[in-house]
Amino acid sequence: EVQLVESGGGLVQPGGSLRLSCVASGFTFSSYEMNWVRQAPGKGLEWVSYISSSGTTIYHADSLKGRFTISRDNAKNSLYLQMDSLRAEDTAIYYCARAKVTTWGDYFDHWGQGTLVAVSS
Amino acid sequence: QSVLTQPPSVSGAPGQSVTISCTGSSSNIGAGYDVHWYQQLPGTAPKLLIYGDNNRPSGVPDRFSGSKSGTSASLAITGLQAEDEADYYCQSYDTSLSAWVFGGGAKLTVV
Numbered sequence: 001e002v003q004l005v006e007s008g009g010g011l012v013q014p015g016g017s018l019r020l021s022c023v024a025s026g027f028t029f030s031s032y033e034m035n036w037v038r039q040a041p042g043k044g045l046e047w048v049s050y051i052s053s054s055g056t057t058i059y060h061a062d063s064l065k066g067r068f069t070i071s072r073d074n075a076k077n078s079l080y081l082q083m084d085s086l087r088a089e090d091t092a093i094y095y096c097a098r099a100k101v102t103t104w105g106d107y108f109d110h111w112g113q114g115t116l117v118a119v120s121s
Numbered sequence: 122q123s124v125l126t127q128p129p130s131v132s133g134a135p136g137q138s139v140t141i142s143c144t145g146s147s148s149n150i151g152a153g154y155d156v157h158w159y160q161q162l163p164g165t166a167p168k169l170l171i172y173g174d175n176n177r178p179s180g181v182p183d184r185f186s187g188s189k190s191g192t193s194a195s196l197a198i199t200g201l202q203a204e205d206e207a208d209y210y211c212q213s214y215d216t217s218l219s220a221w222v223f224g225g226g227a228k229l230t231v232v
Contacts, residue, residue, distance in 0.1 A: 044123060044210065044225045044226040045210050045212075045223040047223065050221070059219065059220075061220055062220070095166055095167070102155060102173060104155045104173075105154040105155040105157075105214040106214070107157035107169065107172045108157075108167075108169065109169050109172070109178070110169075111166040111167055112166065113165075113166050114166055
């Protein structure tokens with residue numbers, strides 16, 4: 001059974017940093033592209049970051065303006081999101097999501113339960 | 122404002138059918154990129170419901186179906202059940218933004 005378990009969320013002050021983790025099990029982690037998707041309270045889903053299976057290709061949403069960095073450790077079956085210069089508008093549940101690659105657009109076939117990040121003074 | 126436009130809410134009685142629309146543009150759905158749909162039950166993570174415009178993952182009832190035409194897509198749910206009450210999101214890829222994009226979500230109420 002595919003499992004994705006996020007951790008690392010919490011309350012942080014504006015301007016602070018946080019590192020989220022996602023541990024995968026039940027599949028060959030190193031063979032899959034991975035993403036982070038977030039959901040602000042009462043709002044819709046927003047794609048945040050993508051990383052290729054080998055970790056060599058990375059994309060981030062333009063709205064992040066270079067403040068977040070995605071990475072992975074295939075030996076540890078783990079995905080990470082380093083979040084710096086956090087703002088109130090970054091408050092959200094952050095989901096780790098496995099990508100299924102297709103010719104005409106990837107989709108997210110498995111999701112973790114999410115970890116809540118709250119940015120407030 | 123989301124790149125893909127969905128109605129904020131839809132409703133239907135048990136046993137009836139509803140359709141949720143997802144309108145994009147020439148840089149996403151209209152460019153030929155697939156549309157995928159997710160169901161998010163209250164307080165839970167999203168779950169893949171339809172992929173590749175009209176394909177159901179194993180375990181998803183055939184009451185759920187998807188379609189696409191031009192710059193729009195639709196999710197149809199037949200034989201509504203109380204447990205279908207959830208938020209439904211469409212998703213595609215936008216070549217102008219170089220980003221995966223979601224609709225704003227449609228809340229389904231089974232009245």
